[in-house]
Amino acid sequence: MIDRRTALAGVAALFGTTLFAPIARAAGLVGKDLRPVVSEGPPSVQVFTAPQRALMTALSERVVPTTDTPGAIKAGVPAYIEKLLADWALPEERVPILAGLDAIEAKCLQDYKVPTAQASAEQLDALLTAAMNAQFAGGADFFEAFRQLVVTGYYTSEIGMTQEQEYLPVPGEYHGDYLYSKVNKVYTA
Numbered sequence: 001m002i003d004r005r006t007a008l009a010g011v012a013a014l015f016g017t018t019l020f021a022p023i024a025r026a027a028g029l030v031g032k033d034l035r036p037v038v039s040e041g042p043p044s045v046q047v048f049t050a051p052q053r054a055l056m057t058a059l060s061e062r063v064v065p066t067t068d069t070p071g072a073i074k075a076g077v078p079a080y081i082e083k084l085l086a087d088w089a090l091p092e093e094r095v096p097i098l099a100g101l102d103a104i105e106a107k108c109l110q111d112y113k114v115p116t117a118q119a120s121a122e123q124l125d126a127l128l129t130a131a132m133n134a135q136f137a138g139g140a141d142f143f144e145a146f147r148q149l150v151v152t153g154y155y156t157s158e159i160g161m162t163q164e165q166e167y168l169p170v171p172g173e174y175h176g177d178y179l180y181s182k183v184n185k186v187y188t189a
Contacts, residue, residue: 020145022089023152043086047094052101055116056081056146059104062124063150069164072154080153097149100131100142107136 048056060072060081072078085094104127108116112123119127131139131146154160 020148021093022084023148026084026088041083043083045086047082047085048098048101051105051115051117052098053078053082055101055105056097058116058119058124059101059128059146060150060153062121062128063147064154070159072150075154075157075159077150077153077157080157081149084149084153096138096141096145099138100146103136103138103142104128104131 057073057078060077064072064075064077066074085097105116107130108114108119108123108127111126112119114123116124116127128143130136131143134140155164
């Protein structure tokens with residue numbers, strides 16, 4: 001069976017942009033790091049305040065929502081993000097995430113007159129879109145790092161590897177004329 005660090009290295013290759021440093025470090029793509037695999041044990045430090053953690057959790061579910069497969073929350077992405085930022089990020093690498101969460105909270109109060117805890121899914125989507133489009137200071141930096149954290153957390157989780165994708169330790173026969181319309185899931189090995 002594949003371990004999370006190996007899966008993380010594979011998923012990291014999917015990003016067509018600069019990889020967020022803590023992800024690269026945890027995947028073993030930079031330097032030689034002998035720390036335990038990302039998913040082992042609780043975070044060494046508390047990264048988020050309670051409101052930041054609640055917002056990070058809600059936003060992660062907006063990036064990978066529950067559909068016919070479980071979403072980010074069910075896959076344990078919020079705990080993964082906190083663990084990765086606590087144990088694999090340098091203090092200055094946490095800044096875009098923490099500042100971005102605070103900026104989103106402020107923008108929600110400004111635009112919708114409610115805290116993010118009371119914001120609708122559509123409002124959270126609009127706030128993420130504003131971050132992606134750099135409509136507030138630090139928004140683009142936050143969005144790119146946060147998106148990478150959510151995607152890697154999801155696709156290296158058991159749910160991401162076994163329910164979103166189909167795990168085949170030994171792929172079956174090769175059929176060069178297999179119709180693409182018959183493909184239901186992406187397979188990983």
